[in-house]
Structure formats: C-alpha cells, structure tokens
Amino acid sequence: MSDKLTFNFDVDGEDFTSAGQASVQIKRNLRQLGIDSDTIRRVSIAMYEGEINMVIHAGGGTAQVNVCENCIEIVLKDEGPGIKDIDLAMQEGYSTAPDNIRSLGFGAGMGLPNMKRNTDEMKIESEIGVGTTVTMRVNYGG
Amino acid sequence: MKISTIKELLNAQILCCEENINREVFSACGSDLMSDVLAYVKDQAVLLTGLVNPQVIRTAVMMDMICVIFVRSKKPGDEIIELAKESGIVVMITDKRLYEACGLLYSGGLRGNENK
Ligand SMILES: Nc1ncnc2c1ncn2[C@@H]1O[C@H](COP(=O)(O)OP(=O)(O)OP(=O)(O)O)[C@@H](O)[C@H]1O
Ligand SMILES: [Mg+2]
Numbered sequence: 649m650s651d652k653l654t655f656n657f658d659v660d661g662e663d664f665t666s667a668g669q670a671s672v673q674i675k676r677n678l679r680q681l682g683i684d685s686d687t688i689r690r691v692s693i694a695m696y697e698g699e700i701n702m703v704i705h706a707g708g709g710t711a712q713v714n715v716c717e718n719c720i721e722i723v724l725k726d727e728g729p730g731i732k733d734i735d736l737a738m739q740e741g742y743s744t745a746p747d748n749i750r751s752l753g754f755g756a757g758m759g760l761p762n763m764k765r766n767t768d769e770m771k772i773e774s775e776i777g778v779g780t781t782v783t784m785r786v787n788y789g790g
Numbered sequence: 791m792k793i794s795t796i797k798e799l800l801n802a803q804i805l806c807c808e809e810n811i812n813r814e815v816f817s818a819c820g821s822d823l824m825s826d827v828l829a830y831v832k833d834q835a836v837l838l839t840g841l842v843n844p845q846v847i848r849t850a851v852m853m854d855m856i857c858v859i860f861v862r863s864k865k866p867g868d869e870i871i872e873l874a875k876e877s878g879i880v881v882m883i884t885d886k887r888l889y890e891a892c893g894l895l896y897s898g899g900l901r902g903n904e905n906k
Contacts, residue, residue, distance in 0.1 A: 665843065666844075668852075669848075675851065689852070689853070692851075696849070696852045752843055753823055753824035753841045755825065756823055756826060758826070758828070761829070
C-alpha cells in the first residue's frame with residue numbers, strides 16, 4: 649500500500665440524528681484494510697468528535713480521510729461561522745453549544761481537547777464568517 | 791461477567807443481538823453525557839445510559855463497546871436498533887434507574903476501570 653487511499657464524505661448539517669455516519673463508515677473501512685484496533689479507535693474518536701462539531705456548530709461540511717503507509721490524515725472542512733478564539737475553544741469545558749444540544753448528550757466542551765489527545769498532530773484553521781478546517785494526523789505502524 | 795448475567799441482574803429485556811450474550815465483559819460505565827464517554831472512558835465494554843438517540847450507539851461503536859443498556863424503561867426506536875445490529879451491539883432495556891442499575895452490576899462484580 650504505497651499509494652494513499654482517500655475516502656470522501658458529505659456531512660449533513662440539517663439532521664443531528666445522522667451525525668456520525670461518516671465516522672462509523674470509516675471505522676469499517678479501516679477494519680477492512682487491516683489497520684490495528686488501537687489506531688482505528690483513535691481515528692474514530694477524533695473524527696466522530698469533529699463530525700459532531702461540524703453538525704452542531706457549523707451546519708455541516710465535508711470530511712476527507714487519507715490512509716497512507718504510516719499515517720491516517722483526517723480533514724474536516726466547513727463553511728460555518730468560524731472559531732473566534734481557538735485557544736479558548738481548545739480549553740476543556742469551553743462550549744457555546746445551546747441547551748438542546750446538551751440534552752442530546754453533547755456540548756460539554758470536551759471534543760476539541762479529546763481530538764488533540766487522540767491524534768499525533770492537529771491543526772485548526774478558522775476564519776470568522778468563512779469557515780473552519782481541522783486537519784488531524786494519526787501515525788501508525790513501524 | 792457474561793452479558794447474560796447482566797441481563798439477569800437488571801431483569802432486563804434484550805432488544806437485539808441476542809447471539810452475543812455469552813460474550814464476556816470486564817468493566818462498564820454509566821453516563822448520560824456522550825462527551826464524557828468519548829473523552830474519559832477506556833476499555834469499558836458496557837454503557838448504561840438514560841439518553842436515547844442514535845448518537846448513543848455511534849458513541850458505543852467508536853469506543854468498541856459491545857453492550858448498551860437503556861435505563862428507566864426508555865425504549866429506543868427502530869433506527870437505533872438497526873444501527874446496533876449493524877455493529878453487533880447487544881441492546882437491552884431495564885426499568886431500573888441509572889444509579890440503581892450501575893450499583894447492581896458493580897456489587898455483582900462488574901467494576902469501572904480499575905481491574906481491567
Ligand atoms: N467546526 C466548528 N465551527 C465553529 N465553531 C466550532 C467548531 N468546532 C468547535 N467550535 C467551537 O469550539 C467550542 C469547543 O468545541 P468542543 O468540541 O471542544 O466542545 P463542544 O462541541 O461545545 O462540546 P462537546 O464536544 O463536549 O460535545 C464549541 O462550543 C464551539 O464554540
Ligand atoms: Mg464538540
């Protein structure tokens with residue numbers, strides 16, 4: 649597997665009940681590729697948190713997963729409101745999620761720090777009124 | 791502890807994937823906050839929750855859990871059951887409340903994190 653494999657998804661922002669579908673699918677794909685379960689779990693958790701964020705905070709977006717020989721890269725792109733203060737957003741417990749999201753089991757302000765914990769690299773690019781791109785990388789193998 | 795023992799301790803009803811009830815689990819967690827489950831749970835194979843929506847199952851899938859228990863007799867819809875079936879997750883409901891259900895399993899020998 650020297651060429652990279654790419655998976656693309658549209659993440660629907662209209663419907664919270666479908667949020668996370670792309671992550672479930674990726675988990676399946678990575679399993680079929682024979683990637684080890686610890687790596688799969690880290691990728692799944694990070695992507696799922698990011699996918700939920702796009703649905704809750706940005707009205708949906710796109711997800712791309714690149715599987716390379718030694719790493720898996722996840723790129724989550726949205727055209728939502730953007731993040732004003734990224735350092736603040738990265739703090740555990742900081743959340744702007746509305747109450748109805750809390751009653752659905754999310755909105756504790758733990759997603760972004762959890763994404764960072766589960767990945768080897770994470771970059772957030774965001775512009776107010778333009779959108780947010782989160783790029784994460786999980787290294788694996790050798 | 792076998793999943794079948796959990797069913798007995800909680801006097802629960804199995805809604806899907808009954809073929810997996812002989813699987814062995816070593817720890818469990820109880821929470822209504824999926825944010826917490828995603829951030830803090832490690833290696834627990836069983837989730838007890840009062841929250842009923844598809845994200846509960848997807849969260850369990852992400853965490854490699856194999857059994858989800860809905861407490862207080864909250865019955866999940868077909869969509870939730872279908873999702874669980876796709877991943878082979880045993881789903882049950884019990885009329886116990888979250889605190890009581892967790893307590894019953896804990897005193898039955900199913901712990902949180904420490905002895906995994
Ligand atoms: N894609 C995004 N677009 C705009 N704002 C975002 C985006 N992702 C995160 N944020 C902002 O960063 C904050 C922190 O995000 P984080 O994922 O850590 O917590 P949360 O989503 O609010 O709650 P949780 O992840 O625990 O369910 C959010 O409340 C939101 O204000
Ligand atoms: Mg989040």
